[in-house]
């Protein structure tokens with residue numbers, strides 16, 4: 450039913466019926482009342498607006514007389530179709546909406562046959578039936594606590610399971626009390642910046658970072674210092690030169706370029722942080738997926754001085770729609786977090802937290818992870834095989850071995866924009882990487898990002914075959 454919410458002023462010189470008439474007329478011209486929309490009955494609108502029926506009836510009569518509405522016998526009044534062009538044009542004028550920015554993730558609104566977007570997961574192997582059952586279980590009346598606010602730090606039992614899981618898979622050492630559940634990486638990171646901002650004037654970051662991280666950092670008064678990226682991760686010399694109070698890193702699989710921070714560099718970074726009493730923010734966004742080699746221990750697991758803040762997400766393991774992430778805070782920041790209790794809201798739903806807890810308690814989460822690791826491992830190998838088969842040796846593939854994406858440098862003389870456009874013309878979406886650079890001067894050979902999580906093996910093969918042709922490499 451159409452909702453009409455005019456601001457009527459009983460004290461105004463203009464009669465109420467005229468105010469209402471003008472409001473409805475304006476809404477129709479602006480396109481906010483579409484053609485064929487049924488107007489509320491006189492009685493209902495009078496009740497809603499708290500006025501007598503007379504002004505409503507008079508306003509409707511006027512609209513009818515002028516052709517703005519038409520009457521359908523035994524049905525009511527309906528908005529008429531206005532003059533052609535009138536509506537669309539006015540809509541645009543009213544809402545001069547800018548175009549949305551280009552997405553660097555795989556988009557669920559655009560449809561391209563082969564979308565190598567980063568951020569997609571394999572939705573076909575999601576345990577739909579189990580999750581339907583678990584969510585149903587959470588919504589039984591005996592679980593009515595689920596309808597309340599929940600624990601502001603995140604459900605305690607879920608935190609205990611996450612602590613166990615992180616210990617087993619990433620070597621993280623923490624108690625459940627150190628974990629703060631968040632509604633996605635940026636929400637968690639935002640909270641962390643709030644907690645540490647009084648200690649941090651310079652923040653050192655990898656020279657290329659995820660776009661969300663980049664824009665979040667810009668909202669804080671940190672002086673940002675880019676860290677060079679080498680084959681074995683960030684330049685430690687740059688860290689030392691930065692004189693930073695905190696360092697942001699993705700050590701397991703640098704985003705976007707995919708290198709792994711070597712163990713030697715990990716130890717040096719930890720030593721530097723301990724001596725300087727600086728923080729290390731470790732974003733382990735896809736550390737649970739490593740193929741062929743043993744998982745590299747997280748920085749947090751090697752930290753003896755409480756300088757590392759570990760950050761993770763369930764976006765890869767379950768799906769980004771869950772909006773579930775976590776921070777593992779060292780004791781110094783934990784104390785601050787507890788003091789801030791009243792200025793922090795838990796944004797992730799207790800219902801989904803509880804469902805995840807049940808999923809973990811049943812052992813299904815572990816089984817799901819084993820299955821997904823095998824599945825993504827296969828897709829990763831298929832992608833590498835296809836790249837090797839279709840591209841010459843001069844093309845470079847970087848960042849393989851973990852996570853859900855790799856990088857391709859075709860080395861064919863095309864720049865990044867040309868690569869993305871050429872791919873799009875043959876129905877393949879690949880993604881630019883220069884958008885992740887912290888400063889415009891930083892440059893890399895033309896590199897595109899290929900996410901493989903959301904594509905089937907045959908789609909990966911077909912997509913890479915098309916890419917090779919359009920990049921002139923076959």
Ligand SMILES: Cc1ncc(COP(=O)(O)O)c(C=O)c1O
Pocket residue numbers: 568632633634635659699704732734761762763764769773774
């Ligand atoms: C570096 C990095 N961290 C985290 C995420 C995931 O964030 P979220 O937890 O908001 O899904 C992404 C997704 O693009 C990412 O690139």
